[in-house]
Amino acid sequence: MPGQNEETKVIFHLLYHAMLLVIEMLVVLLVLSVVVSGCRLTYQFCYEVFGSVSKEQAPGRDIDFEIEEDDTMYRVAKRLSTEGLIVNPYSFYARTLMMERSRTKLYPGSYLLNTAMDYEEIIDRLTVNE
Known part of the structure; x- marks a missing residue:
């Protein structure tokens, strides 16, 4: 019995650290997604400000x-x-x-x-x- 209790503690310890790793990876992916979206929107806005942008292609209305x-x-x-x-x-x-x-x-x-x-x-x- 004493050996089983130690094995259970080790398993829970490993599961705990595995869950922490998964949560950290999800947070990193979320932050990365927000940064990429922000960069995309910033590029699009700057292109509209400095580039040649029209609503439709010629001949238009x-x-x-x-x-x-x-x-x-x-x-x-x-x-x-x-x-x-x-x-x-x-x-x-x-x-x-x-x-x-x-x-x-x-x-x-x-x-x-x-x-x-x-x-x-x-x-x-x-x-x-x-």
Whole structure:
């Protein structure tokens, strides 16, 4: 009997350490998964801010877009996204924040935009006083 009790302790000790190892591996996999997802989302956002991104490929669809007198660039970005003209309102807005202020002054009016236009083309169209 005394030998059996020692064997049981050793088995439980081994099982305990095996379970700890499995839990540690799961935590490492979870952290790794979060890091990889964060990197992927960061890359995607940065590509949208600095790259040439359009909602659709050419020829796209023409959409009439109105800019009111009191519209801000942030509100315009939200509406552009809602109307299907841009991929992400936050990356569009971030792009405008990095531009010279004179290049991002909005002019009220009606604009014909296309879903195949990239962010730069849309910004150029909305900020040129015709």
